[in-house]
Amino acid sequence: MIYDFKVKDSNQQLVSLDKYMGKVLLIVNTATQCGLTPQYEGLQSLYNKYRSQDFEILDFPCNQFLGQAPESDAEISQFCSLNYKTTFPRFAKIAVNGKDADPLFQYLKKEASHEDENEEEKNFVDKLKSLGQKVLTPEIKWNFTKFLINKEGRVVKRYSPTSKPENIAKDIERELAK
Template identity: 50%
Template sequence: MRKIFIAFLALLATTVVAQNKLYRYNVTNQDGETVSLSQYKGKVLLIVNTATRCGFTPQYKELEALYEKYKKQGFEILDFPCNQFGGQAPGSDEEIHQFCTANFDIQFPQFSKIDVNGPTASPLYTFLKKKQGFKGFDLNTPTGKAMDAMLRKKDGDYDKKADIKWNFTKFLVDRKGKVIKRFEPSDPLDEKSIADLLAQ
């Protein structure tokens, strides 16, 4: 009986460590300072790679509205600009931040520009992609169909890879650091999932 109990404790500890691995990562904020994600323990997170010259850039307005609605309940949006998709995030970290505040009055944290795919990908994004791979676009929507057609022209097997496909891909993380869902840029913002996690 004692051996079973010890094995159970070991399994529980492994599960907790796996969930909390997110908090082991350090990132760089827009001022060049190192930030530990451990400071977000206990919060519901939406982690998103963004761009300032993308067709999806107006999503900043929706993101800011969500942030203002739920931030007092423990919700944070972590914004990582990325220039890997069509070169649509040019400019310095400061220029990107100025654009976002001037056009969308964003208040949530913005971090330094990163890569999300390839050999120079941020370790955080390597972790996120491992936890929630690509599950496809909604081909019942015009935007989903367009994204699929565009990417399939470049790579017929694009949908078999976990890579980030485009700007404004989002990962939802619960209060324990578990990566719950991945939303493609063409997916509607899932406010219900966020609210449900905040209520737990």
């Protein structure tokens, strides 16, 4: 369960994820200088729509993909607040792949080793490969990989970086209704 993990918030304070017990969560690794960064708008829309129903988005900035989140935690928070008006919890920048991968993301990848690939996803992966990026399952392929967590703290589904937040709404609604 994700409630067993502790992570640092954007102020470097340790936070136990058990504080989100009983809520549906969407955990996302993000970046501020990525072509997918505008997904923050869709994420904020989801948050606005479902927050009152015990839904939270947990934002984990990551600089592992072509250095697309080079700013400090404070600068990332400021960027997201000013440019996308985000209000969901943001945590300290972390590694999601490799030997330094945060234990939370090691667990998420183990629980949902791959996402459903559609034509858009296959094209995205081909583009990453053409840039020389290694694309290995179960590794996180890119920024904005999303994990849906149920009220019991278990991973329900993994979504590709190109999955638009609005396309996740039905899955969130299904979990909130349980």
